[in-house]
Amino acid sequence: MSAEMIPAGSATAGTGGHGGVSAPGGPGTAGGADGEDVLLEVHDLKTYFPVLGGILRRRVGNVYAVDGVSLDIRRGETLGLVGESGCGKTTLGRTVLRLETATAGSVRFDGQDVLALQGRELKRMRGRMQLIFQDPYGSLNPRMPVLDIIGEGLLAQGVKDSRERTKRVEDSLEAVGLRRDYTRRYPHEFSGGQRQRIGIARALALRPDFIVCDEPVSALDVSIQSQILNLLVQLRHDFGFTYLFIAHNLSVVQYISDRVGVMYLGKLAELAPVAELYERPLHPYTVALLSAAPQVDPRVKRRRLVLRGDVPSPVNPPSGCHFHPRCWLRERLGNPEICSTVDPTLTVAGPGHTVACHFAERTRAEHEHLVAEGVPSGAAVPPEAAVPPAATA
Ligand SMILES: Nc1ncnc2c1ncn2[C@@H]1O[C@H](COP(=O)(O)OP(=O)(O)OP(=O)(O)O)[C@@H](O)[C@H]1O
Ligand code: SF4
Ligand SMILES: [Mg+2]
Numbered sequence: 001m002s003a004e005m006i007p008a009g010s011a012t013a014g015t016g017g018h019g020g021v022s023a024p025g026g027p028g029t030a031g032g033a034d035g036e037d038v039l040l041e042v043h044d045l046k047t048y049f050p051v052l053g054g055i056l057r058r059r060v061g062n063v064y065a066v067d068g069v070s071l072d073i074r075r076g077e078t079l080g081l082v083g084e085s086g087c088g089k090t091t092l093g094r095t096v097l098r099l100e101t102a103t104a105g106s107v108r109f110d111g112q113d114v115l116a117l118q119g120r121e122l123k124r125m126r127g128r129m130q131l132i133f134q135d136p137y138g139s140l141n142p143r144m145p146v147l148d149i150i151g152e153g154l155l156a157q158g159v160k161d162s163r164e165r166t167k168r169v170e171d172s173l174e175a176v177g178l179r180r181d182y183t184r185r186y187p188h189e190f191s192g193g194q195r196q197r198i199g200i201a202r203a204l205a206l207r208p209d210f211i212v213c214d215e216p217v218s219a220l221d222v223s224i225q226s227q228i229l230n231l232l233v234q235l236r237h238d239f240g241f242t243y244l245f246i247a248h249n250l251s252v253v254q255y256i257s258d259r260v261g262v263m264y265l266g267k268l269a270e271l272a273p274v275a276e277l278y279e280r281p282l283h284p285y286t287v288a289l290l291s292a293a294p295q296v297d298p299r300v301k302r303r304r305l306v307l308r309g310d311v312p313s314p315v316n317p318p319s320g321c322h323f324h325p326r327c328w329l330r331e332r333l334g335n336p337e338i339c340s341t342v343d344p345t346l347t348v349a350g351p352g353h354t355v356a357c358h359f360a361e362r363t364r365a366e367h368e369h370l371v372a373e374g375v376p377s378g379a380a381v382p383p384e385a386a387v388p389p390a391a392t393a
Pocket of ligand 2: 283284285321322323324325327328329330339344356357358359360
């Protein structure tokens with residue numbers, strides 16, 4: 001099955017800097033004038049973690065983990081999120097779910113202000129928004145049988161009748177391709193793939209609308225990855241789930257997503273429908289990530305692009321465009337001052353395609369010239385940007 005078999009979404013997204021920028025058609029579009037059925041609206045979201053110092057452990061700085069992200073996710077859509085390690089993908093997902101405290105911004109879910117919810121309303125909302133973890137073993141309590149692992153969420157959501165709970169656990173196991181009588185087994189009795197199925201069943205049992213899948217296949221063997229991906233696609237089809245799908249692996253994201261957002265140092269660099277992003281990337285960082293991805297089609301020639309240096313620290317992000325110290329396009333353009341002084345806002349570059357670069361219209365031509373000239377040797381794309389083998393979907 002190819003990514004093209006999944007209808008490409010067309011919802012909107014944007015990112016703000018410290019000042020905050022609303023993307024075109026961004027916040028407030030839920031069931032709005034354009035008729036889009038938006039389930040999740042994130043507006044100028046910021047999550048800063050404190051950096052403590054001195055004997056008194058005072059706050060001496062911030063980790064700008066998520067630094068002004070705005071995006072919408074339509075009901076039934078899968079939005080992929082990629083970017084190097086530490087760019088804020090997990091923090092974004094966890095903040096949306098209220099597992100991290102937002103510093104600023106807003107999250108609306110089905111029209112409700114998630115960040116303002118309290119008590120019973122928050123609890124109900126938590127049932128509707130679930131998380132599937134990367135590590136299928138670490139996320140399951142080894143001392144609990146599957147019945148309790150999956151059942152405790154149901155109990156917390158008020159399913160007090162034990163027969164009803166057991167039935168819902170068994171139904172969920174069946175839906176993820178496991179036997180109903182696995183309820184009495186413990187996590188160590190399962191393979192990695194089966195354990196991830198249990199993690200998915202745990203989310204499924206609560207009948208959520210929205211699931212954050214945080215690297216759900218990266219800890220699995222390649223052969224198992226495709227099975228789990230297919231399962232997630234199938235469940236989305238059967239239950240109408242909406243996914244935020246976080247991954248390093250561009251092939252995996254391409255396979256499962258309708259649209260893809262690329263994050264760099266706490267911000268969205270680019271967001272577009274999946275085919276558009278992979279065929280016509282406009283942000284120099286996206287171009288670099290894609291150039292590092294293994295090519296499935298040997299006829300397609302791609303040169304690996306050089307990104308200079310390491311990812312800067314989110315404690316002290318570069319001025320202007322966060323990507324400027326590593327940007328190949330800036331270098332080709334003679335290091336224009338604006339790149340290091342003005343934070344580029346996400347701007348519309350085509351239908352559903354937004355990009356945060358002052359010179360996005362130059363990316364394509366300059367990349368072609370670069371490839372024609374030959375990429376300098378000796379440097380390499382940082383290991384985090386290198387993409388593991390494609391999922392054999
Ligand atoms: N609880 C925390 N306290 C302080 N800093 C944190 C905390 N959680 C995350 N960070 C920092 O925030 C930044 C973003 O982390 P995050 O885990 O969101 O990145 P990521 O894109 O998910 O990375 P990876 O691909 O490695 O999972 C990192 O610099 C990380 O060290
Ligand atoms: S704004 Fe400048 S530094 Fe940033 S991505 Fe564009 S060309 Fe590169
Ligand atoms: Mg992460």
